[in-house]
Amino acid sequence: MRFVVVTGMSGGGKSTALHMLEDVGFYCVDNLPVPLIEQFVELIAMPGSEVEKVALGLDVRVDQPFEDAQKALEKLKKNGYNFEILFMEAGDSVLLKRYKETRRMHPLSPGGRVEDGIHKERKILQDIKGKADYVIDTSNLLTRELKEEIDRIFVKNEEYNSLMVTILSFGFKHGIPADADLVFDVRFLPNPYYIEELKYKTGNDKEVQDYVMDFPEAGIFIDKLTDMLEFLIPNYVKEGKYQLVIGIGCTGGKHRSVTLANKLYERLKNKGNYGLKIAHRDVRAQGI
Structure with a gap:
């Protein structure tokens, strides 16, 4: 029983x-x-x-x-x-x-x-x-x-650790998320907002993702961030942390941050026995 x-x-x-x-x-x-x-x-x-x-x-x-x-x-x-x-x-x-x-x-x-x-x-x-x-x-x-x-x-009886990791994209103009444990600023990358055909799209669209990831700095950033988190997360689990919110921010929270949050989610998915979710706080907000 x-x-x-x-x-x-x-x-x-x-x-x-x-x-x-x-x-x-x-x-x-x-x-x-x-x-x-x-x-x-x-x-x-x-x-x-x-x-x-x-x-x-x-x-x-x-x-x-x-x-x-x-x-x-x-x-x-x-x-x-x-x-x-x-x-x-x-x-x-x-x-x-x-x-x-x-x-x-x-x-x-x-x-x-x-x-x-x-x-x-x-x-x-x-x-x-x-x-x-x-x-x-x-x-x-x-x-x-x-x-x-x-x-x-x-039901699945999978090995369990109590850590739930949330990857959260946001826009700095709307404020840093109050519950973010780690915050990364990707405003060093060119902003797709100023490209007319990308202006009203988001980082959930392939065209914006291709534009952002076409810059070598974006690939280097996601590689280094993934490497750091693969080191940090098991240590957070070991210390009994239950919730980890990773904030990735750009100016408006629609293009660069959404793209890199999605890429990070794909990198970390199925990598460990912790919960993983993604959220885009400001993707529907007005402005850049």
């Missing part, structure tokens, strides 16, 4: 992850009272049980201390029940935005400030996060991308 405990920050995507696990054949139970956890696991693990895959959702609630749930899990492990822990994570600013959009109160600060509840919850969950087998940061994930991660871990 495969037994997965799904927990994490409120608003981090735990319920969504449970629904996705249910879709791939897991028997899912959410917020089971702590005194019933051991009985539940013993029941489904009995000889003759037809349940082969189980997911148990656990979160921080006012009516039962989370440390009681952790003690219940420790007892299960001592009694020979093996389980994996999936921790759903998101940045504080993202969680706050999600709470504001849904107009929900945080379970640890009913009637109070959501920020206070987030900080309390993060402290409470610190220990179980450190023990998690998988940490998925949903801060920059689309629903379909989360599904791909769930499938990669629990």
